[in-house]
Amino acid sequence: MVKSLLRRGGQRADARPRWRLSKRARDSLKAYLFVSPWIISLLVFTAYPMIASFYFAMTEYTILNPPRWVGLQNFKVMFTKDPLYWKSVWNTVYYTLFSVPLGLIVALLLALLLNQRSHGIGLYRTAYYLPGLMPAVASTLLWMVLLDPRLGLVNAALRAVGLPPLGWLRSATWSKPALILMSIWSGSGGTMLIFLAGLKEIPESLQEAAKIDGANAWQRFRHVVLPLLTPTIFFNLVMGIINSFQVFTTAFVAGAQTGGAGPLNSLLMYMLLLYRYGFRYFNMGHASAMALVMFIALVLITLALIRSSSYWVYYEAGGRR
Amino acid sequence: MAACAPATPPAPAEEKPAEEVPAEKEKVTISWWNQFSTPICQEMFPRIVGDFEELYPWVTVDFEISGGPPGGGNYIEVLLSRIAAGNPPDTATLWTPPVQFAARGSLMAIDEMMKDAKWARPESFYEKPLRSCQWRGETYGLPSSAGPGCIFTNTAQFEEKGVSPNRDDFPKTWEDTKELSAKFVVWEDGELTHAGLVPWEASWLYPVWSGLNGGQLFDAENERYVLDSDANVEWLSYWVQWLDDQYGGDIEQFNLYGPWGGVYPESAFQLGLCSMAQSGSWACTDAEIPFAWEVVRFPVGPNGTKSVTGFWPNWWVIPKGASHPKEAFLFIEYLCTKGWETWYTAVMDTPAWKDFSPDILTQKLVDQVGLERAKEIHQFFAAYLEDAVDMWNSPIEDFASDTLNSAIDEVLHKTKTPTEALQEAQDLCQAKLEEVLQSI
Numbered sequence: 153m154v155k156s157l158l159r160r161g162g163q164r165a166d167a168r169p170r171w172r173l174s175k176r177a178r179d180s181l182k183a184y185l186f187v188s189p190w191i192i193s194l195l196v197f198t199a200y201p202m203i204a205s206f207y208f209a210m211t212e213y214t215i216l217n218p219p220r221w222v223g224l225q226n227f228k229v230m231f232t233k234d235p236l237y238w239k240s241v242w243n244t245v246y247y248t249l250f251s252v253p254l255g256l257i258v259a260l261l262l263a264l265l266l267n268q269r270s271h272g273i274g275l276y277r278t279a280y281y282l283p284g285l286m287p288a289v290a291s292t293l294l295w296m297v298l299l300d301p302r303l304g305l306v307n308a309a310l311r312a313v314g315l316p317p318l319g320w321l322r323s324a325t326w327s328k329p330a331l332i333l334m335s336i337w338s339g340s341g342g343t344m345l346i347f348l349a350g351l352k353e354i355p356e357s358l359q360e361a362a363k364i365d366g367a368n369a370w371q372r373f374r375h376v377v378l379p380l381l382t383p384t385i386f387f388n389l390v391m392g393i394i395n396s397f398q399v400f401t402t403a404f405v406a407g408a409q410t411g412g413a414g415p416l417n418s419l420l421m422y423m424l425l426l427y428r429y430g431f432r433y434f435n436m437g438h439a440s441a442m443a444l445v446m447f448i449a450l451v452l453i454t455l456a457l458i459r460s461s462s463y464w465v466y467y468e469a470g471g472r473r
Numbered sequence: 474m475a476a477c478a479p480a481t482p483p484a485p486a487e488e489k490p491a492e493e494v495p496a497e498k499e500k501v502t503i504s505w506w507n508q509f510s511t512p513i514c515q516e517m518f519p520r521i522v523g524d525f526e527e528l529y530p531w532v533t534v535d536f537e538i539s540g541g542p543p544g545g546g547n548y549i550e551v552l553l554s555r556i557a558a559g560n561p562p563d564t565a566t567l568w569t570p571p572v573q574f575a576a577r578g579s580l581m582a583i584d585e586m587m588k589d590a591k592w593a594r595p596e597s598f599y600e601k602p603l604r605s606c607q608w609r610g611e612t613y614g615l616p617s618s619a620g621p622g623c624i625f626t627n628t629a630q631f632e633e634k635g636v637s638p639n640r641d642d643f644p645k646t647w648e649d650t651k652e653l654s655a656k657f658v659v660w661e662d663g664e665l666t667h668a669g670l671v672p673w674e675a676s677w678l679y680p681v682w683s684g685l686n687g688g689q690l691f692d693a694e695n696e697r698y699v700l701d702s703d704a705n706v707e708w709l710s711y712w713v714q715w716l717d718d719q720y721g722g723d724i725e726q727f728n729l730y731g732p733w734g735g736v737y738p739e740s741a742f743q744l745g746l747c748s749m750a751q752s753g754s755w756a757c758t759d760a761e762i763p764f765a766w767e768v769v770r771f772p773v774g775p776n777g778t779k780s781v782t783g784f785w786p787n788w789w790v791i792p793k794g795a796s797h798p799k800e801a802f803l804f805i806e807y808l809c810t811k812g813w814e815t816w817y818t819a820v821m822d823t824p825a826w827k828d829f830s831p832d833i834l835t836q837k838l839v840d841q842v843g844l845e846r847a848k849e850i851h852q853f854f855a856a857y858l859e860d861a862v863d864m865w866n867s868p869i870e871d872f873a874s875d876t877l878n879s880a881i882d883e884v885l886h887k888t889k890t891p892t893e894a895l896q897e898a899q900d901l902c903q904a905k906l907e908e909v910l911q912s913i
Binding site: 214220233235236301317322324418428431435 | 888
């Protein structure tokens with residue numbers, strides 16, 4: 153009887169079979185365990201707030217009281233009854249249309265200049281990157297002094313070359329260009345580093361071959377460097393658009409000087425209006441609706457850019473996507 | 474020597490016998506949130522809180538003077554979150570009108586506690602500052618300060634122009650004030666180098682300018698906005714005319730000529746570029762004006778009947794869900810009454826409490842202008858507060874304020890007429906108000 157109770161290897165016959173995972177399953181489980189902290193934080197701190205925000209967008213929610221379902225009422229008010237909504241959309245689109253291309257051009261030029269092997273080049277790269285490290289509030293306050301219409305250095309420079317001084321942040325016409333200037337100054341450093349990395353990836357052999365074939369610097373840039381840099385340009389373009397849509401701190405700080413959002417609400421950016429609805433007007437439902445609209449807009453723009461990339465983004469390995 | 478004698482300090486709390494801990498009372502710790510951060514706040518508030526704790530030895534106050542909530546973050550965001558989560562601080566100081574919170578059910582009504590209060594009975598406060606804490610007949614906080622607004626004048630510049638700098642000689646009407654302002658306006662080579670009065674410089678005083686012309690912005694009793702009244706249209710039309718007649722008619726060009734606004738350092742007033750400017754009582758000591766000045770009442774508009782003022786309080790509230798509301802009330806009562814006497818010795822922030830000792834003066838003001846003059850200025854503000862307009866009393870105060878500021882900006886930029894701008898502002902504010910009232 154004892155013998156019959158034993159299996160080969162001494163295992164008891166009446167023992168429950170052990171559930172044995174395959175090696176692949178065990179490896180997968182280990183992998184998930186290792187990334188679980190990240191997944192949990194993604195679910196708790198990103199996915200849940202996003203889903204909650206989508207829900208709040210359909211409610212009247214003051215934070216102080218439980219949300220009350222109102223369906224699409226927030227969207228109706230936003231699109232048809234709030235004149236400042238379209239003002240903020242226009243301000244943000246204006247800002248994006250100028251700050252992103254100009255920022256890319258400046259960053260690319262800087263990267264080309266700094267893509268040299270020369271003594272002290274590391275210092276120059278650091279110097280151009282440093283503005284990006286400055287806290288947004290501090291850099292905005294600094295620029296507000298520089299752009300002071302009476303005493304600022306920028307207008308002093310304009311006067312010195314015989315040009316009329318500008319109102320900058322005190323002018324409805326020039327306040328957004330002032331913000332764009334600030335964004336280029338602070339944002340170009342990081343974009344420049346990414347372009348620099350992209351430039352380093354371009355094989356020297358291709359440039360040398362072009363040189364041997366008689367191509368001048370501009371032709372080498374136009375026909376070798378630029379096409380191979382398009383993946384980096386594409387990445388910076390997408391990130392630039394996403395970041396520019398979310399401009400808040402500079403507009404908030406600069407606008408405060410003129411009572412809130414600049415002359416004639418010229419600095420009332422989308423995120424600033426969203427913030428006002430959420431935390432000044434106790435209308436988190438409306439703010440969430442605005443956030444949802446921005447999310448959809450950014451998804452559509454990003455998808456459009458990805459679709460368009462097949463026409464103008466080149467990858468070294470296999471041509472266009 | 475007597476004129477230079479320092480102001481009598483308030484009786485320190487230790488001279489008053491501390492309340493004996495009643496047998497049934499256990500020691501409690503209450504939390505107090507605030508946004509104070511300046512060196513004077515860091516010096517004075519611990520002292521005031523210490524006096525309170527001596528008076529009520531069973532209560533300890535947990536607080537910090539760091540400019541924001543414990544742990545950092547935006548004050549209002551964190552406070553809203555904690556109230557929503559049901560674990561708010563026991564008491565908070567607000568720089569945002571409390572009616573907005575009260576109307577949404579997030580503050581505790583304190584009328585019952587005020588009935589039996591030692592100092593903070595309803596009749597002990599100036600009417601309008603207390604009304605700024607009231608919603609639909611209930612009181613949801615206390616105002617500690619009610620710094621009245623006024624016009625500051627540069628007495629030396631007045632004398633240079635042969636104009637009497639005495640308060641009683643200051644013009645009583647808009648027309649006379651505009652005429653006076655014109656005397657100080659100087660244009661050199663097409664640029665404005667000196668201004669008189671810039672009436673639109675202080676947005677927090679817009680309710681005052683409306684009231685000076687017999688108008689109103691928000692009718693709290695009937696819960697409706699009245700922005701587009703004839704009196705308000707007349708008020709803004711007057712300002713446009715003032716801009717055209719004295720300052721070139723182009724508001725953006727005008728703004729380039731100087732840092733108009735207020736009386737603080739780097740303002741046109743302190744730089745000597747402007748002879749008159751608007752501010753509140755606290756600026757008498759806080760702004761450190763380096764020359765002789767006078768404070769005068771606002772002039773009355775064509776449609777107005779008397780000179781009125783505004784006020785800008787610190788509000789002290791007890792959020793709903795506070796763990797120790799009774800002790801929290803004792804704290805805010807003390808801070809807004811006897812405790813503020815101590816604060817007032819350092820900063821001339823006119824108390825909202827009427828039973829304030831008349832012998833207590835701000836030492837800095839006494840040092841600056843002498844005892845008799847300091848007393849006179851104190852009495853000026855205390856008396857003017859009796860003529861305050863209703864302010865800060867709308868459940869959509871911030872929305873309305875932003876909307877009105879935009880409207881006035883459009884009028885001064887001449888992109889809209891006063892009628893158009895105020896009509897649009899009226900429609901927006903009334904719609905928002907109705908939306909909020911329906912949801913309450």
